[in-house]
Amino acid sequence: MLAKRIIPCLDVKHGRVVKGKNFSALRDVDDPVELASFYSDGGADELVFYDIVASAEGRSLFCDVLRRVAENVFIPLTVGGGINSLNDFDRVLKCGADKVSVNSGAIRNPSLISQAAQRYGNQCVVLSMDVKLCDDGYRVYSLGGREKTDIDAVTWAQFGEDSGAGEIVVNSIDTDGMKGGFDVPLLDKIVSAVNIPVIASGGAGSVEHFIDLFRSVNVDAGLGASVFHFGDFTIKNLKEKLKQSGVEVRL
Amino acid sequence: MIAIIDYGVGNLFSLECSLKKIGESCIISGDVQTIRGADKLILPGVGAFGDAADKLRLSGLDKIILEEAKRGKHILGICLGMQLLFEKSFEYGEHCGLGIVRGQVRPLSEKVANLKIPHMGWNTLKFTRKTKLFDGINDGDYVYFVHSYYGQCADDSLVAVTDYGFDVTAAVQKDNVAGVQFHPEKSGETGLKILKNFADM
Numbered sequence: 001m002l003a004k005r006i007i008p009c010l011d012v013k014h015g016r017v018v019k020g021k022n023f024s025a026l027r028d029v030d031d032p033v034e035l036a037s038f039y040s041d042g043g044a045d046e047l048v049f050y051d052i053v054a055s056a057e058g059r060s061l062f063c064d065v066l067r068r069v070a071e072n073v074f075i076p077l078t079v080g081g082g083i084n085s086l087n088d089f090d091r092v093l094k095c096g097a098d099k100v101s102v103n104s105g106a107i108r109n110p111s112l113i114s115q116a117a118q119r120y121g122n123q124c125v126v127l128s129m130d131v132k133l134c135d136d137g138y139r140v141y142s143l144g145g146r147e148k149t150d151i152d153a154v155t156w157a158q159f160g161e162d163s164g165a166g167e168i169v170v171n172s173i174d175t176d177g178m179k180g181g182f183d184v185p186l187l188d189k190i191v192s193a194v195n196i197p198v199i200a201s202g203g204a205g206s207v208e209h210f211i212d213l214f215r216s217v218n219v220d221a222g223l224g225a226s227v228f229h230f231g232d233f234t235i236k237n238l239k240e241k242l243k244q245s246g247v248e249v250r251l
Numbered sequence: 252m253i254a255i256i257d258y259g260v261g262n263l264f265s266l267e268c269s270l271k272k273i274g275e276s277c278i279i280s281g282d283v284q285t286i287r288g289a290d291k292l293i294l295p296g297v298g299a300f301g302d303a304a305d306k307l308r309l310s311g312l313d314k315i316i317l318e319e320a321k322r323g324k325h326i327l328g329i330c331l332g333m334q335l336l337f338e339k340s341f342e343y344g345e346h347c348g349l350g351i352v353r354g355q356v357r358p359l360s361e362k363v364a365n366l367k368i369p370h371m372g373w374n375t376l377k378f379t380r381k382t383k384l385f386d387g388i389n390d391g392d393y394v395y396f397v398h399s400y401y402g403q404c405a406d407d408s409l410v411a412v413t414d415y416g417f418d419v420t421a422a423v424q425k426d427n428v429a430g431v432q433f434h435p436e437k438s439g440e441t442g443l444k445i446l447k448n449f450a451d452m
Binding site: 071096 | 269439
């Protein structure tokens with residue numbers, strides 16, 4: 001059976017990981033290559049690298065990091081951050097990315113999804129969306145959650161699927177950073193509306209949050225950032241607990 | 252020396268890295284002499300079947316692959332590269348493949364109504380027979396899949412299946428030509444072991 005995936009997300013700035021935890025097994029916690037290997041050996045099913053610097057210099061450093069990770073870690077790698085054009089897709093795919101996630105770039109230019117899907121295949125294109133519950137319903141935000149749009153989250157997810165996105169990451173602004181659990185009502189709405197894999201993001205704070213996520217809604221993966229970087233549990237530990245709870249995972 | 256056949260389809264960087272990681276020398280090439288001179292061949296591929304089959308045919312590499320297969324060279328098709336080993340595919344129309352494995356490539360959607368397409372993620376292998384390519388790999392080992400179509404064998408080529416609503420072809424082998432639907436270069440230690448087995452054939 002298809003396993004539920006656990007995906008750590010690494011924010012990379014100037015070639016270093018931001019918010020790295022003091023893992024005793026690591027000599028250099030901020031080194032993306034070391035941290036990526038550490039997570040991969042520990043049972044991560046995929047890795048997401050987020051480029052938080054958009055400058056040209058930052059980008060070339062980021063590609064260098066990506067290339068070194070791809071040379072050493074053999075699980076799927078997704079890249080996000082600053083993806084606005086097919087050239088951006090090209091740039092990161094050549095450095096070893098398997099999937100590319102678009103967010104604000106797709107809000108600005110929705111045809112980017114279909115263009116990228118046609119050129120690189122659906123499996124390559126991940127639509128990442130930041131969503132907040134507003135008075136007028138679930139709305140998509142752009143620019144890293146700073147700017148509200150009029151786009152309805154379910155409509156946007158369906159547009160993404162129709163345009164050829166192979167996967168959707170749903171990040172709840174309401175639960176992000178709160179460590180109080182995933183946004184199950186939002187995720188349930190999106191999962192019911194599309195027939196492509198959905199990755200839950202925002203709110204992971206404990207093992208129980210992941211168990212609750214996979215038991216309550218048919219998402220394919222759970223993504224976490226600080227929960228793994230600073231977390232009180234390892235991915236292996238998390239997966240063992242998930243398995244005990246009847247959730248199919250790769251151990 | 253393993254030649255990764257470059258016919259303008261997909262990203263070959265990870266595959267090259269994974270072979271280097273296991274200590275194998277390899278070259279990405281679309282050059283006929285290089286391909287003929289290589290000890291083994293890997294036929295990669297992502298994207299649509301028709302487009303890939305056209306590119307193989309236009310470059311003339313389809314004939315070279317068939318010739319090398321006949322000469323007994325070990326060949327491994329990966330993902331779409333496995334599907335190309337089949338006779339034909341029904342992905343956006345009807346397209347001819349290499350015809351090394353008898354059978355067709357058909358949409359997963361016609362078999363699984365309630366499951367998500369693409370079949371994306373880690374799924375387990377179940378072997379229908381044992382081949383050298385899978386030495387040290389067992390039933391239940393996880394590998395990474397991404398695909399919306401599947402190969403339906405019409406001969407005895409089937410080696411392994413994975414459960415996605417039904418028994419989906421995960422690996423095939425016809426004499427010296429093998430194919431895997433999953434991505435060994437993205438399947439962690441299990442995948443590297445399979446690539447090593449191929450390199451050691």
